[in-house]
Amino acid sequence: MAERIVKEAQVPFDLGGSRFDQIATELFSDYSRARIQAWIKEGVLTVDGKAGKAKEKLFGGETIALDILLEDQEVHQAQEMSLDIVYEDEDILVVNKPAGLVVHPAVGNRDGTLMNAILHHAPETAHIPRAGIVHRLDKETTGLMVVAKTLAAQTDLVAQLQERSMGREYEAVAIGVMTGGGEVDEPIGRHPHNRMKQAVEPVNGKEAITHYRLVERYKNHTHIRLKLETGRTHQIRVHMAFIQYPLVGDPQYGGRLKMPKACSPELQEELRMFRRQALHAKKLELSHPISGEWMSWEVELPEDMKKLLAALKADMLESGSNDSEYF
Structure with a gap:
């Protein structure tokens, strides 16, 4: 289903002397400057009915018009x-x-x-x-x-x-017992030896910031809540592994499965059967792109993570131990 966009605006005199693409971006603010420039180049965004150039300066009072059928x-x-x-x-x-x-x-x-x-x-x-x-x-x-x-x-x-005004919060289960929440501020880039992975890369990586806090501690694991400032590929998984608390079930960053000592058979089974990273995007907040209304949504953990947490809790209650050694 194609969408037709037809818009028209008169250039205010106080914008006189500015470039065509700058003025159009301000008057048609629903669209990015790169898209505006492309439309000017295609000739579908015009000045007084004629094609123009992105860098040409307008005086004020002209009519700019857009008429395009999006393919x-x-x-x-x-x-x-x-x-x-x-x-x-x-x-x-x-x-x-x-x-x-x-x-x-x-x-x-x-x-x-x-x-x-x-x-x-x-x-x-x-x-x-x-x-x-x-x-x-x-x-x-x-x-x-x-x-x-x-x-x-x-x-x-x-x-x-x-x-970074969009709020994204996650819940995860990490291997190891954390003592408290914190922040990981480490740049992330492609792994130097494995192109399928990402890694903390101090020289060539891009800024990446992850905040985390404790929800509940178990004998050998921690249920955590995380908030992203940036959105790098595999960011949470890379950052948690970097601080030595990889996510349960993470095939790329968690290493081979290590079974905790004195672990109940029920928990052993859950850990063996959990074959994905224990990570869930639980909450999303944003300003509605058209109305500007602040909106928020939150969804429950999936059943597999609920079962994993239940097994962790039952194991802790049964043993009453704080042993955190692995074999």
Whole structure:
């Protein structure tokens, strides 16, 4: 379903002397400057009915107009799939992603992804880059994601992510007993020897900040709540492993499974069967991209994490021990 955008505005005289692209970005603030510049270059964003150049300066009083029929950006197939929709309106979609669902199509995962499901559920997202997906969760991480259904919403949500005003909170189960909460402020970049992994990279990494606090401590594990300031790939998993508290079940950063000593058979079974990182995007907060209303959503932990926490608690109560040695 193509979307037609028709807009018109008169250039205020107090903006006279500024560049065409700067003025257009201010007057049509629903769209990014890069998109505005592309439309000027294509000739669909005009000055007094004529094509212009991004750098040309306007005097004030001119009429700038936009008339464009957006073509589909995504060539991926729309697929009917079950979506756990937490909230939806004309501009945004908030979903609770299950474990095992890949967000974007890629080599080895051409279909059956969240993007394929969104394209079917909201066909209008086909004309938006990445079908309106503005952030991602790893395949085996569960929880909340927001998707833009219009270009204007996408521009605003991306800006909120860049300005770090969007709130994202996670819950996780870490290996080891933490003494208290804290902050990890360590740059993250691609692992120097394994391109499938990320790592703390002091020289070439990008800024990454993770805050964490304790929810509950067990004999050999800790239930934690985390808040992101930045959104680097695998950020929580890399940071927790870096401070020697990797997440339970993390196949890339947690190392081989180590069974705690004096561990109950029930807990041993839960730990063996938990084959994904114990990480859940529990809470999402943002300013609605169109109305500006501050909105917040929170979803329960998935059943596998509930079962894991229950087993950890039962094991602690049964033994009454604080032994934290591994074998």
